[in-house]
Amino acid sequence: MNTDLSMDETAQVRQKHWAEIRRSPLLLLLVLFVIQGLVYAGTYWSMIQIWWRSETFAHGFLIFPISVYLIWSRRHQLRKISDQPDYRGLPFIALCGFIWLLARLADVLVIQQFAVIAMIPALVWTACGWRKAWAMAFPLSFLLFAVPAGEFLVPSMMTFTADFTVGAVRLTGIPVFREGLFFTLPSGSWSVVEACSGVRYIIASLTLGCLYAYLTYHSYWRRLVFILFALITPVIANGIRAYIIVILGHLSGMKLAVGVDHLIYGWIWFGVVMFILFWVGSFWRDEKSVQEIPEFKKTNSANSQTSLMLGLMAMSSFFIWPLWASNIEKNNIESFTISAPQSDNWFPADLW
Secondary structure, eight states: OHHHHHHHHHHHHHHHHHHHHHHHHHHHHHHHHHHHHHHHHHHHHHHHHHHHGGGGGGGHHHHHHHHHHHHHHHHHTHHHOOOOOOGHHHHHHHHHHHHHHHHHHHHHHHHHHHHHHHHHHHHHHHHOHHHHHHHTTHHHHHHGGGSSOOOGHHHHHHHHHHHHHHHHHHHHHHEEEEETEEEEEEEEEOOGGGGSOHHHHHHHHHHHHHHHHHHHHHHHHHHHHHHHHHHHHHHHHHHHHHHHHHHHHHHSSSSSSHHHHHHHHHHHHHHHHHHHHHHHHHGGGGGGGGOOOOOOOOOOOOHHHHHHHHHHHHHHHHHHHHHHHHHHHHHHHHTOOOOOOOOOOOOOOOOO
């Protein structure tokens, strides 16, 4: 008898749970994500291709799973906030689409990628409401690290690395002749190439630093200070790394740190630096391990018709920009199609 009652209660709980899911904007949000991914599949695929072929941006494969995990880990706190589909998110979806259109016409791939990723928080805002989107602000903002951006720093970082290395070697007392990014010691010649710029370290350190700051601190000023150090530290550490490698090569008669071990030493050094950075940062850890989300007063969620209307408006905003871009590109191609004028007085020119 008790067993039957227990089974009935369990079934009722499950039915209630699925009923809440059907009434919640979660299903609408999943549908919007799928459609947005299909409409802008080319932009997403361009990011995946860069993740695959570039070691600098290989961490992009982990960004989406990490963001989803961060949201899932706070699901109990997020349930305290009522879902309130919000029309105010629609203009931001449209704005992201318009920026994507301009970037598409200008053929600026990185801006297209940023626009598509920035559309995701706007979708959450529209489907779930401002309060819930704000409670997921960091996991949603963290998605921007999926965009393979930062290569514009390579030339300036190469110059800084060369300046730092040559200056440190001269302070050591070793004569150096420098010409641009090339410099020569009595033991051999060196050059600062793209892999030595330290941009990989900066991007990796900034990504890990933001994640660490979010999980460790709850006061905004502590987070900002740590992120600032996570941005500055790899710049200095890369200069020290380059100096150590040059000195190792010089002292060993160009036998050490000149081949594969050059890169191995670099990543070991980066690991040590990041460990020290996180270890020092742990001394200022906030006492509370979980940042509580304030419990807002429960209000009636929007009805299914409102959610459906919002979903249709968001979907229309997805399609309009790619269609507009295709139409403009088609017209441009047709306008540049010209034919040579015909004349009986024309004859081939004698080029010789």
